[in-house]
Amino acid sequence: MSDGTEELRALAHDxxxxxxxxxxxxxxxxxxxxxxxxxxMIADVSKSPHFKGMAGSITFEHQNTRGVIKRxxxxxxxxxxxxxxxxxxFGTSRxxxxxxxxxxxxxxDPRLVSALEALTAKWAGQL
Amino acid sequence: MGGAAVTxxxxxxxxxxxxxxxxxxxxxxxSSPSFPYVLVLTNFPTVAERSxxxxxxSRVLRSRTSVVGLTGASVRIVAQKLTDALEGKxxxxxxxxxxxxxxxxxxxxxxxxxxxxxxxxxxNPLYQPFDWILTGSPxx
Numbered sequence: 146m147s148d149g150t151e152e153l154r155a156l157a158h159d160x161x162x163x164x165x166x167x168x169x170x171x172x173x174x175x176x177x178x179x180x181x182x183x184x185x186m187i188a189d190v191s192k193s194p195h196f197k198g199m200a201g202s203i204t205f206e207h208q209n210t211r212g213v214i215k216r217x218x219x220x221x222x223x224x225x226x227x228x229x230x231x232x233x234x235f236g237t238s239r240x241x242x243x244x245x246x247x248x249x250x251x252x253x254d255p256r257l258v259s260a261l262e263a264l265t266a267k268w269a270g271q272l
Numbered sequence: 273m274g275g276a277a278v279t280x281x282x283x284x285x286x287x288x289x290x291x292x293x294x295x296x297x298x299x300x301x302x303s304s305p306s307f308p309y310v311l312v313l314t315n316f317p318t319v320a321e322r323s324x325x326x327x328x329x330s331r332v333l334r335s336r337t338s339v340v341g342l343t344g345a346s347v348r349i350v351a352q353k354l355t356d357a358l359e360g361k362x363x364x365x366x367x368x369x370x371x372x373x374x375x376x377x378x379x380x381x382x383x384x385x386x387x388x389x390x391x392x393x394x395x396n397p398l399y400q401p402f403d404w405i406l407t408g409s410p411x412x
Contacts (some may be wrong), residue, residue, distance in 0.1 A: 235378065238340040238385035238399040239301045239312055246378075 155272065162245075163268045170264050172214050179205045179216035180259045185249035186218065193243065196233040199226030279367045279410060283333055284314040286365035287373070287406055290357050291337070294350050300321050301340075308341035308350045320407055322339055333406040334355060340399040342390060347398050370408040378403050 183205050191200045202224035208215040220230030236242025288298060297308040317331035338352055341347040358373045384396040 168407070229381065231383065235380050235401040236336070236338060238311070238338060238388055238397050240299075240313065240338070242336060
């Protein structure tokens, strides 16, 4: 008859295996999500007769640190047209700002949540 | 709230009514504005949440306020008044149960508007946009 020690040790081992791969798993999901957001931002601005020239400046960069997975997406001011991003999304002192910077995030939100839920289901299956 | 145009407008008006104590231009700026000022643009509240029966249970009002001044200090002083007027406030609008107004971080700095020259000078005004949301449920 077991006192549970072996089972507890096995669970700890399994949790350790999951934790080892969790960072990379989540990073892949966030990478795909960031790509989707970037592509929708490019598609949106490409429809603007005045701002389509900045489409090529929209990119994203990894800002991962230990324990934190992060992507920053948007126009890069060092790229052609990137300095128009402020005006396209936020307008000037006299208004404007026709670009909706949150729309791609709203589109991606359910896909990202679904992908993360699938990940947690996968991890649970490994226990 | 099927035909909600009127109450949606009332919600926007209730939000904008909180903007007092500084010069406010709604929707557009006159050709010779009085500095400093706040330009406010408020949308029609869009659907934020639906019930299981797919009826609208809550809507979100989004507003952008651009604080414009002749100096950075002027922008910051008016931005403080703006924040005091809006952040956490609950407007009282007939027909709505409202949450508190919240600012939405947009990472925008105080910056010059290089396309505008202040009359009589060669200077550009400075501005900073602030975004806000207000979520509410229409009373059935």
